[in-house]
Amino acid sequence: MAITAAAFGVVYGLAARTAGLSLAEAIAMSVFVFAGASQFAALGLIAQAAPWPAIIVLTAVLNARHLLYSAALLPWLRPRPVAERAVIAHLLTDEAFALSLHHFQRLGRTDVGGYWLAAGLIFIPWNVATIVGLLGGQVIPDPRRFGIDVIFPAAMAALAVLLVHGRRDLVAAVVGVAVAVGLGLAVDPALGVLAGGLGGPLVALLVPGPRPGSPATALAEELDPSLGATP
Amino acid sequence: MSLGLVVLALLMGAVTYPSRALPLLAPGLERLPPRALEYLRLVGPAVLAALAAVNVAIVLDPARRPSFQVGIEWLAVATCVALVAWRRNLFVGVIAAAILVALARASGAA
Numbered sequence: 001m002a003i004t005a006a007a008f009g010v011v012y013g014l015a016a017r018t019a020g021l022s023l024a025e026a027i028a029m030s031v032f033v034f035a036g037a038s039q040f041a042a043l044g045l046i047a048q049a050a051p052w053p054a055i056i057v058l059t060a061v062l063n064a065r066h067l068l069y070s071a072a073l074l075p076w077l078r079p080r081p082v083a084e085r086a087v088i089a090h091l092l093t094d095e096a097f098a099l100s101l102h103h104f105q106r107l108g109r110t111d112v113g114g115y116w117l118a119a120g121l122i123f124i125p126w127n128v129a130t131i132v133g134l135l136g137g138q139v140i141p142d143p144r145r146f147g148i149d150v151i152f153p154a155a156m157a158a159l160a161v162l163l164v165h166g167r168r169d170l171v172a173a174v175v176g177v178a179v180a181v182g183l184g185l186a187v188d189p190a191l192g193v194l195a196g197g198l199g200g201p202l203v204a205l206l207v208p209g210p211r212p213g214s215p216a217t218a219l220a221e222e223l224d225p226s227l228g229a230t231p
Numbered sequence: 232m233s234l235g236l237v238v239l240a241l242l243m244g245a246v247t248y249p250s251r252a253l254p255l256l257a258p259g260l261e262r263l264p265p266r267a268l269e270y271l272r273l274v275g276p277a278v279l280a281a282l283a284a285v286n287v288a289i290v291l292d293p294a295r296r297p298s299f300q301v302g303i304e305w306l307a308v309a310t311c312v313a314l315v316a317w318r319r320n321l322f323v324g325v326i327a328a329a330i331l332v333a334l335a336r337a338s339g340a341a
Contacts, residue, residue, distance in 0.1 A: 007322035025236035032244030037279060042243060044282040049295070052239055060246035062278060064271040067263065070254035077255060089252035147332030150287075150304050154311035154328035157283035158321050161312050163276040168269075176277030177284040185297050189285045197278025204273050205266065 005095065006125035008036060008155075012043075013133020015152040018143055019043040023134055030130040034123065035093065037159055038062040041193075043152060050190030058194060069097035076101075076110045084112075091119035168204040176200030283308060303341035307331045 009030070016026040021043070029039050038059045045055045069092055077085055099118035104110055143149055164170050176196035184192030263271075287304045289297045310331055311324035318324070335341035 004322070011322070011325055021236060022233040024234055025240065028237040028240035029243070032240045033247055034244075035247055037275060038243065038247065041278055041282055042239075044286060046236070046239075048285070048291075052242070055239065056242050056246055058278060059243040060250075061271065061274050063247040064250050065275065066247070066250040067254060067271075068268065070251055074254050082256060085255045086252060089255050090248060092251045145333065145336060147307070147329035147336070150307045150328050150332045151325055153283040153286035153304065154308050154325045155321065156279045156286070157308045157312050158315040158324045160276045160279035160283065161316050162319070162321070163279065168273060169276045172273040172277040173280035176281040180281035180285050181288050184285045184289045185299060188295075189289050189291070189297055192289075193278065193281045193285055196281035196284075197274055200277030200281070201270050201273035204277070205270060209269070 002121040002125045005122045006129040009126040009129025010133035010136070011151055011155055012036065012039060012126075013130045013135075014137045014143075014148055015040065015043050015133075015155065016130070017134045017137035018149055018152065019047045021046070021134070023131065026130055026134050027127065030127045033059070034090070034126070035059075035063050035066075036126075040152065040156060040159070041197075044156065045190055045193065047152075048188075048190040048193070050193075054190060054194050058197060061198065066092055069094075072101060073097065076104045077112070077115075079110070080112060088112075088115060088119070091123055093119070093122050095122050168207050168209065171207050172200040172204035174200075175203040303332055303335040 012030070013026060016029070021029070029042065033039055033042075041058055041062060042055050045058065070089060073088075073092070077088060080088070096115070096119040099121075100115040103114040103118070107114075137143060137148065140146060140148065160173050164173060176199070178196070179199050180189075180192040180196030182192070183195050287302075287308050288299060290300045291297055307328035311328035313324075314327055315321055315324035332341065
């Protein structure tokens, strides 16, 4: 997980440099936001000169999935002091959640040290790698010559693929692409991304959900048992 | 060194933190309807795919007028997607895409 975070962080640093962020701005994103997908999405919108409110709305919606993680960890972390839980929350990522929940379930008890270790193994490499990627990109005279400009769309497409677990996810992605490109060509690319990102899921909800017992259903129910009732 | 986007980073952090903290700090607030939770889950693949597509399919001229483009970037992104779907390794896919584009440009094919 730490190696993956570091590799991904280098890619983010390179993409941030291509989007025109300074070192301080790239680090600020990695420290204050600390959520890879939304950080990449923000880079894309910044490069398209999108207005800040659009970037902030998209960030909020993209990161709303953390509600599920936080709720799933609550039974384990409820006895901890409020101040500690407040800090724990900031370091909650997809990876920290997966590692710590598995660890708690395996032990059958809360091991908060295990949480800090999991979170640290993501937070520290991610931020160090952001610096490495951005500074490393600065010594490359012409990033296009080395294909660095394709890193951002390639990483976005790959992340989307990793998030597709069923028909609904696929429909959301395909409709998102169609709306984004269509509206992007007709009006503005940044508006297209926002409309595709928010409209694709609406269409996808019309698709029948995963069958009971499928891997997607099992994962959703592990995150939140109430999702089992999703039609 | 530019610092303008540090404020944007703070605002992005400010809208992200409640999702992470509310259930841990104020139990019960996370109880959104299942349909809403499913919608939020689907935003991830939709917006990421949209971003990728817009970045490879649309170029802006100096007056910010969009136009459709087809180039080696399409093949590079498709290669990355295929590799990631096969190996489940983001880094390998991204590096392969960059190498493909670099080779095509160095050879004059793109």
